């Protein structure tokens with residue numbers, strides 16, 4: 001199933017009814033299904049990773065590190081990381097996705113899957129993470145002006161932030177606004193993501209295009225990475 005075509009029934013709430021909007025979005029994501037289960041970590045959620053594609057090394061992990069997966073879905077990637085010896089928290093808006101993840105990976109040590117919305121979770125937690133990542137997940141479907149400052153705030157100095165989404169050509173910016181039956185997403189060009197990450201205080205920003213295999217509508221995957229500054233984070237922009 002193609003994620004952004006999942007209907008969000010009754011998604012007519014305005015900005016003033018954020019909770020109602022979130023529950024509509026959660027219901028839409030409840031109907032999303034992942035039929036594949038990758039044997040390895042992949043940034044190209046809808047396609048198998050190729051040998052040449054970047055993988056888990058992007059996150060610069062060390063044993064014992066704390067990692068957060070934003071929009072983990074069935075948590076295949078999170079379970080893979082947990083098996084490598086890092087402490088992984090997966091967060092997802094959809095109760096069905098969370099239940100699937102717990103059923104599939106409940107036996108994996110070092111893995112916690114929580115139900116929640118990414119911005120709300122990051123705003124409420126006092127935890128600090130060594131890396132935050134998202135694979136075709138919450139970063140693609142959340143206003144970066146709300147999300148990037150709270151990611152920045154919960155990453156340790158020098159921590160890695162990395163996310164992937166479809167590399168949509170031509171990129172439409174904020175899209176699906178005119179279609180209440182589709183989930184809103186942020187289709188930015190690599191240069192726009194690079195600008196946004198720098199604006200919100202990330203350094204060492206990179207964008208990469210990973211070739212399409214049989215992936216999402218044949219679109220390549222875009223992988224974006226950045227790091228928090230080694231000095232105290234600057235979250236004042238925006």
Ligand SMILES: C[S@@+](CC[C@H](N)C(=O)[O-])C[C@H]1O[C@@H](n2cnc3c(N)ncnc32)[C@H](O)[C@@H]1O
Nearest residue numbers: 003029045071072073092093094117118135138
């Ligand atoms: C296309 S799926 C990808 C799931 C998983 N990362 C993977 O690679 O299979 C997107 C996931 O992001 C979740 N999601 C979307 N917006 C979210 C938000 N604001 N907060 C938390 N989860 C969100 C959805 O519930 C869904 O499970």
